[in-house]
Amino acid sequence: MGPLIPQGVIDPAWNNVFALLIGLAFGFILESSGFSSSRKLAGVFYGYDFVVLKVFMTAVMVCMIGLLYFDYMGWMKLSSIYILPTFLYSVIIGGVIMGFGFILGGYCPGTSFCGAVIGKIDAMFFTVGLYLGILFFSVLYPVFEKIYHAANLGPVQVHDLIGIPAAWFAFAFLVAGLIAFFVVSKIEARAKKVEY
Amino acid sequence: MKAPNRNDRSTRYLNPYLGGVLLGLLLLMTYFITGRGLGASGAVKSTVVATVSEITPDYAHRSNYYSQFISDDESPLNTWLMFEVLGVLAGAFLSGALAGRLKLKVEHSPGITAGTRLAAATLGGFLFGLGSQFGRGCTSGAALSGSASLALSGFLAMMGIFGTGYAIAWIFRKIWV
Amino acid sequence: MMMKDKAYWILAAVLLMLGGGLLVFSPAGKPDELPPEELFRAMHDSSRFLHTDEVTRRIIEEDPSLLLIDVRNSESFRSFSLPGAVNIPVTDLLLPEWEDYLRAPGMEKVLYSNDDIMAGQAWILCTRVGITDLYIMRGGLNLWADHILVPEAPPETASMELTDRYRFRLGARLYFTGGTGAEVSVMQAEPIPVVRREKKTTIQGGC
Numbered sequence: 001m002g003p004l005i006p007q008g009v010i011d012p013a014w015n016n017v018f019a020l021l022i023g024l025a026f027g028f029i030l031e032s033s034g035f036s037s038s039r040k041l042a043g044v045f046y047g048y049d050f051v052v053l054k055v056f057m058t059a060v061m062v063c064m065i066g067l068l069y070f071d072y073m074g075w076m077k078l079s080s081i082y083i084l085p086t087f088l089y090s091v092i093i094g095g096v097i098m099g100f101g102f103i104l105g106g107y108c109p110g111t112s113f114c115g116a117v118i119g120k121i122d123a124m125f126f127t128v129g130l131y132l133g134i135l136f137f138s139v140l141y142p143v144f145e146k147i148y149h150a151a152n153l154g155p156v157q158v159h160d161l162i163g164i165p166a167a168w169f170a171f172a173f174l175v176a177g178l179i180a181f182f183v184v185s186k187i188e189a190r191a192k193k194v195e196y
Numbered sequence: 197m198k199a200p201n202r203n204d205r206s207t208r209y210l211n212p213y214l215g216g217v218l219l220g221l222l223l224l225m226t227y228f229i230t231g232r233g234l235g236a237s238g239a240v241k242s243t244v245v246a247t248v249s250e251i252t253p254d255y256a257h258r259s260n261y262y263s264q265f266i267s268d269d270e271s272p273l274n275t276w277l278m279f280e281v282l283g284v285l286a287g288a289f290l291s292g293a294l295a296g297r298l299k300l301k302v303e304h305s306p307g308i309t310a311g312t313r314l315a316a317a318t319l320g321g322f323l324f325g326l327g328s329q330f331g332r333g334c335t336s337g338a339a340l341s342g343s344a345s346l347a348l349s350g351f352l353a354m355m356g357i358f359g360t361g362y363a364i365a366w367i368f369r370k371i372w373v
Numbered sequence: 374m375m376m377k378d379k380a381y382w383i384l385a386a387v388l389l390m391l392g393g394g395l396l397v398f399s400p401a402g403k404p405d406e407l408p409p410e411e412l413f414r415a416m417h418d419s420s421r422f423l424h425t426d427e428v429t430r431r432i433i434e435e436d437p438s439l440l441l442i443d444v445r446n447s448e449s450f451r452s453f454s455l456p457g458a459v460n461i462p463v464t465d466l467l468l469p470e471w472e473d474y475l476r477a478p479g480m481e482k483v484l485y486s487n488d489d490i491m492a493g494q495a496w497i498l499c500t501r502v503g504i505t506d507l508y509i510m511r512g513g514l515n516l517w518a519d520h521i522l523v524p525e526a527p528p529e530t531a532s533m534e535l536t537d538r539y540r541f542r543l544g545a546r547l548y549f550t551g552g553t554g555a556e557v558s559v560m561q562a563e564p565i566p567v568v569r570r571e572k573k574t575t576i577q578g579g580c
Contacts, residue, residue, distance in 0.1 A: 003231030010229065016279040018229050023283020025222050026234055026336075030284070031291035033215035038303055038317070040209075042372045044358075045365035051212045056340060058216020058384065059223060063344035065391050066224035072398055075228070079469055082232040084332060084342045086349040091338070094331025095356015097323050102361050103368045105320015108335035109328065110236035110284065112321065117285045118292030119300040121310075122317040129321020130237065134244045136322070137329040141261035148330065157346040166346060167395040174392045178385045181213075185378060194373060213380040 002076030027114055036114040038106030038122055039194065045103060048191040050184040057177045064170050071166075078166070083155035090148050105129065206296045223344055230276070233341020237328035239281035241265075245272040305372050316371055331356070415500055422511040423483055425520045426538065429545045432456060440480040444495040445487065453514070455485070456549075463495045467502065475504045485510040485517075521545050 004010040005018070033055050034040045043049025070076040102108060107115060107126045115123025137144065159169040209215075226234055245265045249256035249272060256262040265272050292298050304313035328334040331353045333342065339357060342350020415421070431439045432455060441458035443450050450460035461471050463486075475482065484492040484499075484507065492509045499507050510517065519525075524542035527535040 006231040019279035020283040023280035024287040027284035027287025031288035032210045034209035054212035055216040059219035062220025063223040084347045094327045097327030099360020101324030110336045114288035121302045125317040126321035129318040130325040133322040133325020171392040213384045
């Protein structure tokens with residue numbers, strides 16, 4: 001049955017309308033969770049505010065469980081959605097660079113849009129930086145091309161890699177996440193309050 | 197949430213778990229409708245492609261990179277993510293307006309000047325942009341959507357971003373605390 | 374402090390319940406499989422066989438609901454097969470790219486190989502994963518060739534029915550061999566380009 005647009009249940013002409021609506025909800029949720037403030041976001045690395053971890057991990061857990069239920073009910077097969085392919089070196093290099101970007105900039109792309117639109121000037125500068133960074137990559141693409149395409153493992157999923165059913169992995173992830181929330185709340189309660 | 201002035205509604209945020217559940221449900225719905233997850237950096241990429249192919253069309257057509265995203269009958273800006281990000285801007289503005297958070301300012305720790313903050317933000321943005329291309333997605337596209345769909349690359353991106361963040365947080369602590 | 378965080382405990386309870394449900398519901402992670410008892414019952418239902426004449430008639434009539442699936446290897450398929458057939462070797466049957474064919478709604482899928490054996494295996498495999506409207510051409514291509522390409526004339530005293538059937542087969546032979554009635558050499562299957570069907574919309578990535 002699903003996904004609705006690729007399977008032709010909903011006319012593809014609606015694609016951009018849904019994009020707009022989904023974006024609207026996305027932006028609203030991010031902003032009202034406090035993701036428009038870089039100091040709140042950076043708190044996750046300094047122990048005074050774990051909102052990033054909580055929102056992010058909860059979202060991953062909810063969506064993961066939802067997808068597995070959809071798969072089980074036959075509403076939408078897990079094989080019918082886009083699974084980001086793994087290019088081993090490229091994704092690790094990218095993750096590390098993004099880690100530096102996060103600490104220095106205090107935002108990630110989506111949250112910087114939220115910050116910029118409510119008037120955070122630092123978020124606007126971050127967005128300009130994003131543009132320059134992507135421009136830099138695209139101009140030097142011939143240099144990066146080889147590593148960018150190296151070690152392509154295809155759209156591999158973690159449970160296949162470990163060799164356990166997806167439901168087991170999801171459950172383990174869930175338990176780990178809930179324990180992490182408990183622990184960080186304790187840390188948060190002890191950390192020096194930061195005003196922002 | 198734990199800000200000292202509890203009565204100021206501009207510092208009152210959604211409960212993080214509620215926010216997470218809503219975001220998770222939205223992501224699930226996005227998968228169900230479109231077959232793919234959420235994203236953000238892709239829209240900036242489209243903007244880069246659009247401007248470059250506008251300024252130097254010849255170079256853009258010759259380049260292995262740009263030519264992937266250019267077609268003759270469609271603007272490189274006409275992408276799903278572009279519309280999604282327009283929605284993000286509108287949604288965030290709406291939420292900020294409702295909570296009384298619309299205010300032009302440079303947010304920075306008292307330990308640094310606004311100029312330092314802006315320089316760090318620009319550099320951070322630059323690195324995030326660069327990294328998102330290697331990672332084939334940013335926090336939303338790779339880490340969030342990828343992990344939720346159990347993609348190995350999603351977990352690797354997530355571990356890369358947060359692992360590096362924790363590893364170097366101490367070095368850059370002056371920026372934040 | 375922690376105990377007062379009601380949202381956390383509600384979240385934990387709900388997620389653990391849902392997560393536990395997943396563990397209970399899908400122990401094998403293969404929800405679509407037919408239980409063995411039902412498979413057994415289906416296997417003893419002879420209506421899954423189609424007669425070669427029936428298949429032939431529907432090919433000639435260009436029945437739109439007929440989907441011929443040749444489950445032999447691609448080499449055999451290239452050397453000879455039925456017109457309009459799709460080649461899905463039995464080893465590839467459960468690859469995701471064939472889902473669209475095998476689960477096409479309203480289509481009657483007719484499996485065949487040289488005999489009944491491979492087609493039978495394919496039938497069990499497909500039925501097990503919940504594919505319906507599946508048939509086997511009884512006797513496979515060998516019997517089909519015997520019946521249609523070299524039909525045996527019935528004796529003079531044969532019943533009307535047998536004579537009619539013979540006439541039908543002669544006509545069919547004409548249809549398949551392209552008119553030269555005398556020539557019985559096995560016709561070359563017109564090379565049907567089998568394009569592995571791409572997903573309807575290529576789903577693109579996030580960022």
